[in-house]
Amino acid sequence: MLTASILGELQDAVGADGLIIERNQLQTYECDGLSALRNLPAAVVLPRSTAQLQAVVRICARYSIPFVGRGAGTGLSGGALPDDRGIVISFSRMTHILGIDIPNQRVTVEAGVINAHVTQRVSQAGHFYAPDPSSQTVCTIGGNVAENSGGAHCLKYGFTTNHVLGLEVVLPTGELVHLGSPTLDAPGYDLAGVFVGSEGTLGVASSMTLRIVRRPETVQVLLAAFDSISAAGQTVSDIIAASILPAAMEIMDRLAIQAAEAAVHPHYPECEALLLVEVDGPAAEVDLHMQQVRELCKANGAWEDRLAQSEQERMLVWKGRKAAFAAAGRLSPDYIVQDGVIPRTKLPIVLEQVAEMAAAAGLRVCNVFHAGDGNLHPLVLYDAAIPGQEELAIDLSMRILYLCVDHGGSITGEHGVGREKQQALGYMYSEPDLDTMQRVRCSFDPENIANPDKVFPRPRLCGEKTGKYTPHPLETAGVAEFF
């Protein structure tokens, strides 16, 4: 619990209307998009400016209070899950676009700005902000930076990290620093590169300079229906082998198609596997590439291919894909969204093994994935009302991630490790790898207060030796504790 005097200091920092301590109001912040994990924070603050944000973090540093930043709370790995002794810093009042520089293709925003608003503000000038997580109409840039968010179009355009040039960051010590810069290759270590995707464990960003991209002249989306996932997967490999780099390539299986159809009626063909290919660029190039893509689809047995003719048709096709996670609720009362990555060529074998594992566990798995970069989103369907089924589902979803690692992949392509996949990170990286990451974390956050007990397999304190457990001096002194 926070003492009355600390609460008083927090109130001085953000004003009476910027501090939440009522239990019923705190409940709004007890979980993010991974709602299975819940924790009531001790307080929530809503700073309006970098100065207020810095004042809050200074208080946290002074009293060793854990804190976590929160944008829209759409994260899927429990990254914004509060610590029950800690503070949630909500960015819902830091929503200003601070500068738009079209000639240099840069935009500077506060951390609470919604992803889609960046594109809206620059689209008149013929530009867009490329990273497009499915939650882009509500999620914030600050959250995107913490998680290094991707989206369907990162196959061609890259992830958040490729689009963040500079950051203003409040370190866990309360200092304000600038990482990166509006120009490339600022002298010194690439701290912006390390900060993006650090899941709130290195501090909180107050504002950032982003790169925006010229809108392509033409965009075409093709839907192709296949009798098997492996035929659709082979088509993806063939397209890449033909030197075509589409803006996006997505595959949905029969269950996912049914769910999307029930939810938003995108008029998808009924089939075992649906491949969606978006090609963009100069018109003449797009025409030729799309012609090649259609030929490759046919060669792999596609029995229907449909080119979305209008902007409206294109949006509808994407709406179905982006609604797929939420639509899984139509198939099952409960489900887990997973986020493994495999080398593209391992797609057929991994999907086959996932199906076998699901059958053995007596559960259904629905597959939606960014096929172009091998990023699988298996949705493990279950019913929490049936005793034991939730445990089975969690176990299956974790074993799917281990399978991805066994095939040379990763446990997360865009959702982050958060609280959910801490143990799996230990499966993917060895102790020396994790120890090296810890050296970075301890440089930024020696007191371990920035989103502690996330990402890493087991809470570690700076200075602690790995291996056999020995209490840290801070712990012995009662200054810090494992929880």
Add this chain to the structure above:
Amino acid sequence: MQDISTPLEAITGPQHLRTLGSAIAVAPGNSDEVAAVLGCAQKNHYAVVGLGGGTKQGWGNAVEPALILETHRLNALREHTWQDMTCVVEAGCTWGSMQSALAQHGQFVGLDPLWPERATVGGIVATNDSGALRLRYGGLRDLIIGMTIVLADGTIAHTGGKVVKNVAGYDLHKLMIGAFGTLGIITSVNFRLHSIPPCTQTFSLSAPAAEPLGKLLLKLLHAQFSTVAIQLRGSGEGFALDIQLASLPEVLVTQAAALEPMVRNEGDEVWHARQELMTRDLVCKGTLLPADIARFAERVRGMGGESVTQATGIMMAGFPAVAAEQVPQLRRELEEASGSLVVVKQPAETKLDRWGTPPDSFPLMREIKRRFDPEGILNPGRFLGGI
């Protein structure tokens, strides 16, 4: 200082040890040997410098190494999974030999560094070199998906992986790019690859002043061409804007037709201009916003220098030695314009500060250095702020 030749011989075998100037040079054959060598160096407080092709050893502050870690035995392209468009290459492999191997499957790493025939992957990564292709394919931070590094205490760490999309753990490899070997020795690098474009064409346009070319450069950045590279060259004789397009042959015909009223066809040798500048007495790397490119290209010419500036806002400028006294002022102007200036090369008698004003995050950089290399044996003093 204790002579460590004997323990080093035990690690690599005596045939991989030699004397180079006043230093011992050792050539380990794998990451384990690198770890053992560094462990030995740390214990005995030997200052260590990594050496690949030796093309950029003069960059950064001068270091007097006691131990030179040569990477020429770490020269294999270990994996090229061309269907997945990724590769794993050892740090001592030259850029050119890596690219020729990748080209067998029509692929490449989309980067055009200096001296590709001699420079090694490790050295290019440590100095974060990049050329005009950065406009289309990004820099090393966008192309590297994983790395194996060895820290000063002999810890061997893997970061990232072999898949392009991966957000598990910190992007430690970004920390190593451009760190001048001050945090660890890179032993292998995992790249994402691109297809070699089927057809490319270069165009140029000359003008006596930079301004109209700068305007055209911005226009091209916003135009719908299949552009892979744009650079502005400037010298006492005037300025030229070079554009490279890459696409399918039938597409290039149309785009060339749209450009041709303005520009002339040019050979690919114009893209060597950056490397040619490196022979000048004094060479600086400037970073700037694209809209400032023309202004600073004029500024460099006014100092009697020549420049090649990529459209991404990275300038290489070569000067006669006499221009040295004006460099601090140029640095101030660039820093005021959100950019920077790093002195890459200078005559022995010129004592310009190499790195410029450290940023407000510098204490954090120093802390990272302390935790990665507590004894300060890796390239001591070479980097920004004497790191």
